Amino acid sequence: MQCWGLVPDHVRVVGNEARAVIISDRRITGLSSDVIAELVAEVGPLWHERHQAKLESRPRKRAVGAGAKHRLVFVDRLLATLVHLRHGVTHDVLACWFGVDRSTITRAIGEVRPLLAARGCTIAAGVRLRTLAEVIDHLGAGGQAGIIDGTEIRVRRPAVGRKDREKFISGKNKQDAVKAMVLTDADGRLLFCSPAQPASCADITHARQLGLVQYLNRGPVVEILADAGYQGLGAQTGGRVVTPPHRKFKDPPDWYEEIYTRRRKAHSSRRIRVEHGIAHLKNWRALARHHGRREHMSDTLQAVAGLLSHQQTATRGTRQGQ
Incomplete structure (x- = not known):
């Protein structure tokens, strides 16, 4: 499954080729492409649900489709968070890499990291x-x-x-x-x-x-x-x-x-x-x-633990299937 195929054609931030390199090379994110695809399918709807709930909670209502469009789609938000957790890359560097403002990266990581932390540790496919x-x-x-x-x-x-x-x-x-x-x-x-x-x-x-x-x-x-x-x-x-x-x-x-x-x-x-x-x-x-910030340490710890256990389970399943 190629999760970069979920990105609309009119969005060009990192570029499909660069995105494909990030996803395919495990050294960049610490995760295999299959695990990243599962994360997109699982966490993506949760992020969109929270985003819509936040929009609907505003006192001023806008028509469907109105307002500014995201320059950083969810897949890129997830990849930026993974690279930040894996290599400790600063928000400034990620902003230059993804072609957006630093505040956009900070907000993206702040939204995705708690969703990753809430997943728990994976011990088997679909069991946490x-x-x-x-x-x-x-x-x-x-x-x-x-x-x-x-x-x-x-x-x-x-x-x-x-x-x-x-x-x-x-x-x-x-x-x-x-x-x-x-x-x-x-x-x-x-x-x-x-x-x-x-x-x-x-x-x-x-x-x-x-x-x-x-x-x-x-x-x-x-x-x-x-x-x-x-x-x-x-x-x-x-x-x-x-x-x-x-x-x-x-x-x-x-x-x-x-x-x-x-x-x-x-x-x-x-x-x-x-x-x-x-x-x-x-x-x-x-x-x-x-x-x-020290206030983010709990989410960071549990997000990394969940990602690491997910990859360990996927790797173990691949070896047993060979």
């Missing part, structure tokens, strides 16, 4: 997980283990005198950042990425605020692997959250140190998959270091 409760039910139904970890993304420091300025400082890295909790399955497939929180929030506190303890206690029996930052959740969830073992002795004998090291290494080997999942997220430059 949007909440932590759905993820726990999915793992329990399949008898799978999950892996959680927190990741931090550097952001600009709030202005001097701003309220709660210090809450963005990470206790670990001593830098201004926001934090998100990532959950994958035992194979490292992305299942959930939480909204962003100021980095001063501890990992275990963030997990509790998201309701992980309640979902595990009320839902199916699921094993969740975690690092030492989540120690204490095991006792609250009946052992369903598994963290590295504690050191029992201050000056341990040699035989105990060998057992302790072996157990920690075994746990780390099982948990390493979530680190790979986070690394794939950070390959999208918008999450390597965020230079924009």
Whole structure:
């Protein structure tokens, strides 16, 4: 399916040849042409619906077809958003590339990004997980283990005198950042990425605020692997959250140190998959270091997670079909 064929003939912004290059080269957007075509078919009607609702809500009514025409059609708006998320390209550069004003690019990304964030993580064709409760039910139904970890993304420091300025400082890295909790399955497939929180929030506190303890206690029996930052959740969830073992002795004998090291290494080997999942997220430059508004970080995180999981599912389906 060629999604650039949906663009009317009278619209010439990037040009059909340039648009075809953007869509066909996965290095530009991080997504295959098939996935982009599915995004156009799914998100396009939602964007048009919101746009029409916004027009109809205005006190002054215009006749159908009246008013200024879009110089940037939806396909180009989607492509601009994907390039921005994948490579962190500034709005000025995208405006020059697409031949429109910078404010048009800013408005386009602001409209498309929340639609991408609301899609959730794709685990199969037409099957998505949007909440932590759905993820726990999915793992329990399949008898799978999950892996959680927190990741931090550097952001600009709030202005001097701003309220709660210090809450963005990470206790670990001593830098201004926001934090998100990532959950994958035992194979490292992305299942959930939480909204962003100021980095001063501890990992275990963030997990509790998201309701992980309640979902595990009320839902199916699921094993969740975690690092030492989540120690204490095991006792609250009946052992369903598994963290590295504690050191029992201050000056341990040699035989105990060998057992302790072996157990920690075994746990780390099982948990390493979530680190790979986070690394794939950070390959999208918008999450390597965020230079924009902190208020957009939650949408950016969840939009990238949804796009990455969609591409992973599509790639896995292609390999299984070969």
